[in-house]
Amino acid sequence: MVTPYGAGLPVLELKGIGKEFGAIRALHGVDMRIFPGEVVGLMGDNGAGKSTLVKIIAGNFPPSQGEIRFDGKAVHFARPIDARAVGIEVVYQDLALADNLTAAANVFLGRELKRKLGPFAFLDHKAMAARALELFGELRSETRPDDLVKQMSGGQRQAVAIARTRLSNAKLVMMDEPTAAISVRQVEQVLSLIHRLKEQGVAVVLISHRMPDVFAVCDRVVVMRRGEKRADKAIGDSSPEEVTSLITGAKEVA
């Protein structure tokens, strides 16, 4: 495998990852390396093993076989919070936002900034709003920190979910179908958000069904089929037609 990043150290390295649920083999022998600042498209039909792979990396459950190395060190995640602690963030398809809270509150949910006042710790609204505004600025999203998420467009909500990953300076961000349910204009916004992450040296895994999006933003595409990795090549060496035939199984391996 030759990528422009091949010389550097991978941020995430999977070796022979497998997963069984009872008698069902969901994943088998998946090897994968992801480098800083690289955007990898993870494609495959429903049931191909994409979500299982993402959930293993995110710490939702452990793999049955294989090893995960993050930043050169072997890691074992018991809970999602362990994965987050080393710098892996997931932007879920439903974005996992609390609609009734403001953008800033959502960005800082679970890690609020506080000010000590005697024995009590109070929320530091000002600092959180300022930092959230900074993050939205970095992502070039027109999002007001004190607006309610309920009133936001799909693109803005996506920005809030991504800003949350920036807060912790994640090294790897996995995005589950970020462009599935939003308008064309907002898709543009989301793709540019991914570019922003890439500029800042963050590795991005984009799980998507939308071929144009993957080819617009990814450096590399990984195709899963029946729990195995069937292809892993630079975008320039592949084509939407080839990827489609890999996904459907018309072409077995590339």
Next chain:
Amino acid sequence: MATPLQSPITFSNVGKAKWWQRGFFASQTGYVLLALVALFVVMNFASPYFFTQGNLQNVAKNFSFIAIATLGVTLVIITGGIDLSVGSMMCFSAMVTSMVMTQISTPGMPGAEWFVHLAADGKTVIANLPGLILLISVLAGLGVALIVGLVNGFCIAVLGLSPFVTTLGMLSIVRGLGYVVSNGRGSFPGGPDADYFYALTSGDVFGMPAPFIYLVVLAVAMAVVLHHTGFGRHVFALGGNEKAAALTGISVVRVKIEVYVICALAAGLQGIIISGWLGSAPANMATSYELTVIAAAVIGGANLAGGIGGPLGAIVGCMLLEVIRNGLVLAQVNSYWQQALVGVIIIAAVLVDRIRSRVT
């Protein structure tokens, strides 16, 4: 919160909502408060007695008798839960408080020698330390509330039972326990500290009913906790999107148990205060109060789907119910109408909010 002036982003496409379209002014609480003010004006013209000091004190006192419990239920409702056991809880805490007070104030009862002794005449009971009996008995009443709240919280948060079913069961359990410990008889706060008890529960402080002062203090504390602490933020997040709250690492189980405990404690305190006003804790006290309390919370803008509500709404809801009750009495309307009218208001309050959210 104002946006800093040197904003790194320009908002060319995203407008800012007008001040009357967001925050308090766009909430159901805001509308109901407006309705309440209108009602005050109407009452002023309808009855010359309404704005007398005595009547207003009465109103303040009466709504304080349910409003503290409403604060607790509002907190539970914000997380998307419900607590139907508050009525029974009020009764049980009140009962335990007055039974413990009577027990430890009666010389000869086990444990009573720690708290009281007989005066030289052999009849008068004197407290060893004035106020201690009161403290112990109130703590006992709140202690049982704490236990009930923990059980509610454990069943709902850890075992994953539905809040409605769990607290419906608890309504029956706690009421039943009340009948068991009292054998169906009412109990009366007695002993040397009873006067303190009455002074603290139904007395006046600077012309204001004591329960009203507790209510204001607790409501302010709740407002600060809800809007300016991590716990409050998590309570709202839980009601908005429980799954998201869990994914961001919030301890959902802990927050849930905490809100049910706080709710039970609020109900317990409320019951103790009511028993001071009644002068006794009958076994059928506060029957079906849970419905009044939940109605008040909902009228005040707490959303049963979770995520919305606050102490001001709880108070406004209680006040509206009480002013209407008071108004109907002053206007000499058949008091049976009151209950029907309360139902109409519940639906109307929610309806107005629905229409508004459709319009904007």
